[in-house]
Amino acid sequence: MTSDRLIEITNPDDPRIAEFRDIRERDLTGRENRFIAEGTVVLRLLAEAHAAGGEFIAEKVLLLQNRVAGLADIIAGLPPEVPVHVATSEVLDGIVGFHLHRGVLALGRRKTESELSAFLDRLPQQALVLVGCGISNHDNMGSMFRNAAVFGADAVLLDESCCDPLYRKALRVSVGSVLTMPYCRQSSDVHLLAALADRGFAIWSLSPRGEADIRDVPPSDRMALVVGTEGDGLPQNILSAFGSVRIPQAPGLDSLNVATASGIALFEMASRIKRI
Amino acid sequence: MTSDRLIEITNPDDPRIAEFRDIRERDLTGRENRFIAEGTVVLRLLAEAHAAGGEFIAEKVLLLQNRVAGLADIIAGLPPEVPVHVATSEVLDGIVGFHLHRGVLALGRRKTESELSAFLDRLPQQALVLVGCGISNHDNMGSMFRNAAVFGADAVLLDESCCDPLYRKALRVSVGSVLTMPYCRQSSDVHLLAALADRGFAIWSLSPRGEADIRDVPPSDRMALVVGTEGDGLPQNILSAFGSVRIPQAPGLDSLNVATASGIALFEMASRIKRI
Structure with a gap:
């Protein structure tokens, strides 16, 4: 079940979701090829790319609590080693630094680019x-x-x-x-x-x-x-x-x-x- | 000469440029058909529209001091009743609420729209x-x-x-x-x-x-x-x-x-x- 793997985040300063903190003000890109994916469509494509063993990896996911039910199929498609965190609207706003209406975030990584x-x-x-x-x-x-x-x-x-x-x-x-x-x-x-x-x-x-x-x-x-x-x-x-x-x-x-x-x-x- | 008509603004709270205050956070549109024009190209088109007697009027202009020389021809084309204000970078940032790199702003108005x-x-x-x-x-x-x-x-x-x-x-x-x-x-x-x-x-x-x-x-x-x-x-x-x-x-x-x-x-x- 989806609920078994959900990690509840109640403190915006929780180190497990540190990469999502204040993402509006900075950008991860350039740091070891990591990037932030936003929204259902992009999360789905990232999950598919990960599952296909291509050049993109989903490292962790952070969702608004009330988005989880609608994303059950995407979550089910993520390998078990990808942690899926959930937070309430207040906590998520505290992490991200602005009101993120989509409530769907992931940290991705690109493997080394071909020459x-x-x-x-x-x-x-x-x-x-x-x-x-x-x-x-x-x-x-x-x-x-x-x-x-x-x-x-x-x-x-x-x-x-x-x-x-x-x-x-x-x-x-x-x-x-x-x-x-x-x-x-x-x-x-x-x-x-x-x-x-x-x-x-x-x-x-x-x-x-x-x-x-x-x-x-x-x-x-x-x-x-x-x-x-x-x-x-x-x-x-x-x-x-x-x-x-x-x-x-x-x-x-x-x-x-x-x-x-x-x-x-x-x-x-x-x-x-x-x-x- | 351009310099004769320039009105220097030294206080961000000067009522003569009140319409430009904090324009990032709000929008004038809807208030008596007024709008903010930004940048040289848009200012030029507004000045031309005004001069042509069309449906747009330039009501006032606010420029960064060091942009004035480069805009002399546009300023010269504005009718004398259009006030042209100038401010230093610090004062302009204080008015507008963010660092406006273009340094060229105007307040325009659209006359009533045709049926x-x-x-x-x-x-x-x-x-x-x-x-x-x-x-x-x-x-x-x-x-x-x-x-x-x-x-x-x-x-x-x-x-x-x-x-x-x-x-x-x-x-x-x-x-x-x-x-x-x-x-x-x-x-x-x-x-x-x-x-x-x-x-x-x-x-x-x-x-x-x-x-x-x-x-x-x-x-x-x-x-x-x-x-x-x-x-x-x-x-x-x-x-x-x-x-x-x-x-x-x-x-x-x-x-x-x-x-x-x-x-x-x-x-x-x-x-x-x-x-x-």
């Missing part, structure tokens, strides 16, 4: 990948993973200047797809793109000043869509070294948000290669 | 409009306006259950396009769509369960794309009363964020009617 070459060598012969360079906004990072998942991309590749997609907010915005979409965050932008080009990828850098219209991009077996930060966008050396594409827009004003732009471009590319 | 029928009657014969039903997230609202502007839509229509697009964060995320894109927020979802149908609009409600593929939507002179909240999405009575469309996606998992989905669907529709 870039090995990761790229495992990509299928027909592949669509999303590449992020200098993406520092957690919302944009999360949305990019969500879009990659929705349009059936095979992987997300990030240069080392990107933020960690396991940041609490990025993971939440991704609706957990950071846990299901293979990804790698290593090396410089230029090195990453050269490594893809070496492996036969057609590289399409997205920019409002891109040469090709995204609607005219020819399909190919291996396609990489590259997006950069808002504001500066991709550096000129990248835009001129590889193919560049633009999303056509009405004259004047402003360009699209990078998350939306990645969604539109992936939609077009996935259409072109019949993934959707 | 819905009059608003719709002014739309051009060839028209593309974005309709939001029950959009309560400020980020999504802002992104929808931004997407509508980028793809040349003629208007945004919101049912009365939507949040106000002049909320500080929605306005900021829209990159000011709430001030340039004609919009109306009135009446119920069903009434709004019926009023559009009466005026010859082909109505396409976006849903993961939509009947038509967005790539197959036939072009028409007047097209309305309708999006609903995440989670519940559009109510079934709307989906069955009008045409519904889906953005195809890889099997399983989750659907797109409503902001990204609106961007993709507007991109497709704008392509179809040769707006982009």
Whole structure:
């Protein structure tokens, strides 16, 4: 039964749940690859990833007492060595530092990331990948993973200047797809793109000043869509070294948000290669 | 000269800038149609709207001292009756309640909104409009306006259950396009769509369960794309009363964020009617 394994927490300072303390003000990411998962959907994906023996491990869970019944199937799917803590609303607020309406938290850990070459060598012969360079906004990072998942991309590749997609907010915005979409965050932008080009990828850098219209991009077996930060966008050396594409827009004003732009471009590319 | 009109504020409690106090914790919207504009881009659009005699008025401006030189052209474009206040970083933080890196704030006001029928009657014969039903997230609202502007839509229509697009964060995320894109927020979802149908609009409600593929939507002179909240999405009575469309996606998992989905669907529709 679920109730047998529940560990009741009555003191916000209990050391067994120390990792959840004040999570709004800090982020665990970077500390031995640990991260905080929030909400039912993300917890379910983490539990599934753990059970499948993949690269993510659920280390502990912390639930609001009244959420337990609705999560019985997820809890049952967690191996017995994963402790499941429960707390009342008052205690949970005291731990977390703000009123967490979802009442569902887990501490996860990512095993060591593959080395870039090995990761790229495992990509299928027909592949669509999303590449992020200098993406520092957690919302944009999360949305990019969500879009990659929705349009059936095979992987997300990030240069080392990107933020960690396991940041609490990025993971939440991704609706957990950071846990299901293979990804790698290593090396410089230029090195990453050269490594893809070496492996036969057609590289399409997205920019409002891109040469090709995204609607005219020819399909190919291996396609990489590259997006950069808002504001500066991709550096000129990248835009001129590889193919560049633009999303056509009405004259004047402003360009699209990078998350939306990645969604539109992936939609077009996935259409072109019949993934959707 | 710019410096002649600057009003120095040295006390955070100065009543002349009371509207800017603690803006993070509250929102002016709803109070006599006033709103807070943040950042250079939004201030510029507000100043232009004011100068053009449109529906938005700049009531007062509050700037970080060291931002003044870079904003001289915007300040010069503001009519002399608009007071421009300046403050040091310490005083500004004391007023606003958090460290505001942009250092550019304005208080704006929207004149009374047109009545819905009059608003719709002014739309051009060839028209593309974005309709939001029950959009309560400020980020999504802002992104929808931004997407509508980028793809040349003629208007945004919101049912009365939507949040106000002049909320500080929605306005900021829209990159000011709430001030340039004609919009109306009135009446119920069903009434709004019926009023559009009466005026010859082909109505396409976006849903993961939509009947038509967005790539197959036939072009028409007047097209309305309708999006609903995440989670519940559009109510079934709307989906069955009008045409519904889906953005195809890889099997399983989750659907797109409503902001990204609106961007993709507007991109497709704008392509179809040769707006982009």
